[in-house]
Amino acid sequence: MPQVVLVTGCTTGGIGYALCEEFARQGCKVYASSRxxxxxxxxxxxxxxxxxxxxxxxxxVQKALAQIVEKEGKIDVVVNNAGVIAAGPIVxxxxxxxxxxxxxxxxxxxxxxQAVVPIMAQRRSxxxxxxxxxxxxxxxxxxxxxxxxxxxxxxxxxxxxxxxxPLGISVMHVxxxxxxxxxxxxxxxxxxxxxxxxxxxxLSNIIKRINASQGPHxxxxxxxxxxxxxxxxxxxxxxxxxxxxxxxxxxxFKWLPRTFVLGLLWRSYSK
Numbered sequence: 001m002p003q004v005v006l007v008t009g010c011t012t013g014g015i016g017y018a019l020c021e022e023f024a025r026q027g028c029k030v031y032a033s034s035r036x037x038x039x040x041x042x043x044x045x046x047x048x049x050x051x052x053x054x055x056x057x058x059x060x061v062q063k064a065l066a067q068i069v070e071k072e073g074k075i076d077v078v079v080n081n082a083g084v085i086a087a088g089p090i091v092x093x094x095x096x097x098x099x100x101x102x103x104x105x106x107x108x109x110x111x112x113x114q115a116v117v118p119i120m121a122q123r124r125s126x127x128x129x130x131x132x133x134x135x136x137x138x139x140x141x142x143x144x145x146x147x148x149x150x151x152x153x154x155x156x157x158x159x160x161x162x163x164x165x166p167l168g169i170s171v172m173h174v175x176x177x178x179x180x181x182x183x184x185x186x187x188x189x190x191x192x193x194x195x196x197x198x199x200x201x202x203l204s205n206i207i208k209r210i211n212a213s214q215g216p217h218x219x220x221x222x223x224x225x226x227x228x229x230x231x232x233x234x235x236x237x238x239x240x241x242x243x244x245x246x247x248x249x250x251x252x253f254k255w256l257p258r259t260f261v262l263g264l265l266w267r268s269y270s271k
Contacts, residue, residue, distance in 0.1 A: 009082030090144030124168030178245025
């Protein structure tokens with residue numbers, strides 16, 4: 001019987017879309033979700049179904065999981081991939097926007113896990129994949145709300161990996177580096193400095209930061225998906241996986257003096 005997979009945040013051009021294609025390529029039954037299914041292009045593989053899920057809404061998440069269980073009888077893998085960028089000086093971010101970013105990037109993971117863990121625990125089997133970021137472990141300027149939301153995801157994944165083990169559920173935290181996706185274009189469209197900004201002189205640096213993940217060192221989303229899916233479908237998935245452009249550099253940063261690393265990153269995005 002094929003494994004049943006739910007992936008959140010599957011808008012066309014993102015890594016969620018590529019993950020769906022790769023899970024299906026490995027013989028899984030896949031549910032590709034987004035708040036609005038029209039943002040997901042049709043898939044060639046008939047084993048992928050599109051599903052409307054608003055990860056910021058309890059009822060929407062519970063309804064979607066109930067639909068999958070009613071049809072498939074189980075859920076084997078959940079990939080918490082939904083996320084939004086939040087570029088700009090952290091002190092100039094409207095608090096309503098900050099709350100929405102955390103709703104999408106962080107609280108949604110708790111919401112989905114609270115709904116799916118009882119389903120997986122009944123069979124004492126399942127894997128939860130949380131997509132964080134390398135900047136959730138080493139922060140960069142001009143994307144502080146995003147960095148902090150992903151730092152929280154990292155902590156949540158670590159705690160879940162301990163607390164869900166007795167229930168037979170594995171947790172894998174993925175910390176992508178630079179991966180080709182639509183995140184930069186979406187970030188550019190939504191970004192603007194506040195009218196009373198104190199950071200006019202840094203506009204070019206902020207734009208540089210928004211586009212940092214889409215440079216020549218970015219990993220193709222298909223390759224990213226292939227490696228993540230391979231690990232996620234193992235009997236005992238790794239607790240942590242980092243890959244993509246600059247991921248090795250950021251892994252090194254974690255071992256270097258923090259003041260040095262933050263100084264280096266500030267110089268990179270302040271000239």
